[in-house]
Amino acid sequence: MFSLADNQVACDTSAGRSILDQAIQELDNRRVDWTGRSLAEKIQLIDETLPRIQQVASDWVAAGTKAKGTDFESPLAGEEWLTGPYITARNLRLIRQSLRDIDQVGTPQLPGRPYVQAGQVVAPVFPTDRYDQLMSYGYQAAVWMKPEIQLSELTNTMGLSKNTKSHGNLCLILGAGNVSSIAPTDAFYKLFVENQVVLLKMHPVNKYLGNIFEKALQPILNCGALRIVYGEKEEGTYLCHHPSVDEIHITGSDKTHDAIVFGEGQAGLQQKESCRPLLKKPITSELGNVSGVIIMPGSWRKRDLHFQAENIAATLVNNASCNCNTTRVIITHRDWNQRADFLNAIRQQLGQIAPRKAYYPGAHERFNHFTDAHPEAEHFGHLAADELPWTLISGLNAENRDDPCFTTEPFCPVMGETPIVGDDIDDFLDQAVHFVNDTLWGTLSASIIVDPKTQHNAKTNQAIERAISQLRVGTVAVNHWAGVSYAMNSTTWGAFPGHELSDIRSGRGVVHNTYMFGEPEKSVLRGPFRPPMTPPWFPSHRQPHRLGPKLVAFECHPSLFRLPGIFYRAFA
DSSP states (O other): OOOOOTTOOOOSSHHHHHHHHHHHHHHHHHHHHHHHSOHHHHHHHHHHHHHHHHHHHHHHHHHHHHHHTOOTTSTTHHHHHIIIIIHHHHHHHHHHHHHHHHHHHSSOOOSSOOEEETTEEEEEEESOSHHHHHHOTTOEEEEEEOTTOOGGGHHHHOOHHHHOSOSSOEEEEEOOSSOTTHHHHHHHIIIIISOOEEEEEOOGGGGGGHHHHHHHTHHHHHTTSEEEEOOOHHHHHHHHTOTTOOEEEEESOHHHHHHHHHOSHHHHHHHHHTTOOSOOSOEEEEOOOOEEEEEOOOOOOHHHHHHHHHHHHHHHHGGGGOOTTSEEEEEEETTOTTHHHHHHHHHHHHHTSOOEEOOSTTHHHHHHHHHHHOTTOEEESOOOSSEEOEEEEOSOOTTOTTOHHHHSOOOSSEEEEEEEOOSSHHHHHHHHHHHHHHTSSOSSEEEEEOOHHHHTSHHHHHHHHHHHHHOOSSEEEESSOTHHHHHHSSSEEEOOSOOOGGGOTTEEOEEEOTTOOSSEEEEEEEOOSSOSSOOTTSTTOSOHHHHHHHHHHHHHSOOGGGHHHHHHHHTO
């Protein structure tokens, strides 16, 4: 293992660089071995790794709750279970299944028949198997291919592992600091889908997870295809420019991406404006978003208002609002007669949820940027040295395209609402789609909330399907948080394709994508307006911290016999 002890600070010295160089040399020496390994050998590595994820899961969650100021024995620990070891184990299990399919029949096997919609090939990807069918509660998901892909070509674009162009490239992953499953699942994608050896640099914010990852991923580390290293900005820069690093993947901000590619300061801005990258290596990225949620007006019952209010509030409070898919702008119809009731229901929800530790660096500064621009912002909770209140800024002017609520990802507990005019419900939806595409910054994700009665109207349903087709985001979620698609893993996760390096927005490329599509455009998640159970990421769910361990155990050792315990905790 090539890592720095927790109490060491990597610095720009020959000793610190020697550790990094040694890790790269080890990976250099194993490129050919990794690409030459059979699928059966890689499947065996996954078989050996999955049980180790379960073994370290409690330590993983305990470390996360300690760092984020929550209690391991409280429901808030459910966040760490679900977004950490659970998603990681599920990702690895689904990759294993696709590798088995490739080994046995030549390509990953989809759970349903692909079809064409709005001129694009659509491949069903969730539920993935009989287990998902039993636990899906009405959720479905599909991946839409780029428009140029024909139905007859789909199979030939799948199974990147059998057609990879990497030839054993060495990929540097600059890990994310917020959600603990991001770094390992990014590594799995580069290792098992793109067939690259991986140097994973832990983010300074969650470097405390490094030792846990080393224990969980020991079989992969032992075969020499993965190394985990540590350090600050200087180490990251050194690694990006190291001659043995062929490709880079980053999860972070667009500003970090641009500094890596074009350089910093005025000189970097000039390089970007002229699109002259200093770093000429291929780079994939996931860089955040200002996520919009379109609320279709309808006649909602009181319990519907409260459920959907919690649906929105849950996305703001999850992980102390440090998620790239957090709801940032609620888009309502100005003349919806229940708009005020809906906003009041959101206020009620936020008022019941205790503020969280603002654990991510710079949160207070970003918070002040938004509240200085909007002194009318409503706060739920008190501002403290280590806490920030949940904040709603309603009535934003949709014509003010320069409003920071539309142009800047907060990464702190701030959420806006903007009313849009529409001649009728379908015109409103068209206007809302244009607003998401042309005003909100980023192309990662967006959601549409629509009640069944409204959706069953044939004309409106056509408008919804048109909206799904026209939204230029990597994930469209109907009735739920786009983060659910991230957790599914069988969907793709990443920006809408086509960004230039000098206008990177939410990034380039995808991860997860366990069916290994070569030409995906977006993923579409559909869920019930009100599912039969309270979703475990809702603040009102009483036992997500008890459900989490059972889900981890299931993903590591799938069995029908584990389902009763999962159902018991899910519906508790």
